Amino acid sequence: MILPIITYPNKQLKALSSEVTHFDERLHLFLDNMFETMISSNGIGLAAIQVANPIRALILCIPDEEGNQHKENLIEIINPVIHTPRGTVLYQEGCLSVPGFYEDVERYESLTLHYQNRHGETSILHATDLLAIAIQHEIDHLDGKLFIEKLSYNRRKKFEKEYKRALKEKK
Ligand code: Y12
Ligand code: CO
Numbered sequence: 001m002i003l004p005i006i007t008y009p010n011k012q013l014k015a016l017s018s019e020v021t022h023f024d025e026r027l028h029l030f031l032d033n034m035f036e037t038m039i040s041s042n043g044i045g046l047a048a049i050q051v052a053n054p055i056r057a058l059i060l061c062i063p064d065e066e067g068n069q070h071k072e073n074l075i076e077i078i079n080p081v082i083h084t085p086r087g088t089v090l091y092q093e094g095c096l097s098v099p100g101f102y103e104d105v106e107r108y109e110s111l112t113l114h115y116q117n118r119h120g121e122t123s124i125l126h127a128t129d130l131l132a133i134a135i136q137h138e139i140d141h142l143d144g145k146l147f148i149e150k151l152s153y154n155r156r157k158k159f160e161k162e163y164k165r166a167l168k169e170k171k
Contacts, residue, residue: 003051023120047141058138080115
């Protein structure tokens with residue numbers, strides 16, 4: 001089932017998501033729905049709060065060199081904790097909750113992630129490149145933060161003006 005994606009400036013996106021404690025069939029069905037929703041919207045990452053569920057769960061499916069996404073590359077990340085972040089890098093980010101807007105954001109270049117899978121089993125992942133960037137972007141969602149909050153004052157002002165105009169044009 002495709003779920004509706006919440007978009008900025010909806011205040012639900014500011015929620016602090018809660019730890020997942022039940023790794024049951026309900027969670028599995030929800031994760032399956034998140035995947036369907038993300039793929040149908042051409043996303044590479046989605047956090048549960050973006051579909052109105054404030055739990056610490058996110059999914060990522062990094063495209064291959066031809067830009068194609070494969071379900072075997074899907075990573076379901078629950079209750080993530082970042083360890084040993086290293087370096088910084090600028091990357092132009094986009095977000096399904098901020099449609100039509102892309103901006104350079106500074107992130108750690110690499111990190112080690114401790115997380116649980118859909119069965120509650122603990123895993124450790126070393127991430128670099130787009131995977132490391134997307135992990136940080138999605139974990140920010142779990143903490144109620146959007147990438148636009150990392151923009152400089154002037155870039156944020158420009159964004160607000162352009163975004164408001166785009167919203168008006170859509171109506
Ligand atoms: C850098 C950091 C984090 C990510 C992962 C999360 N972002 C996305 O998956 C964004 C997807 C996206 C898709 C859109 O739809 C199409 O391109 C058809 C999109 O489109 C519009 O806004 C009109 C915007 C964002 C990725 C990179
Ligand atoms: Co996002």
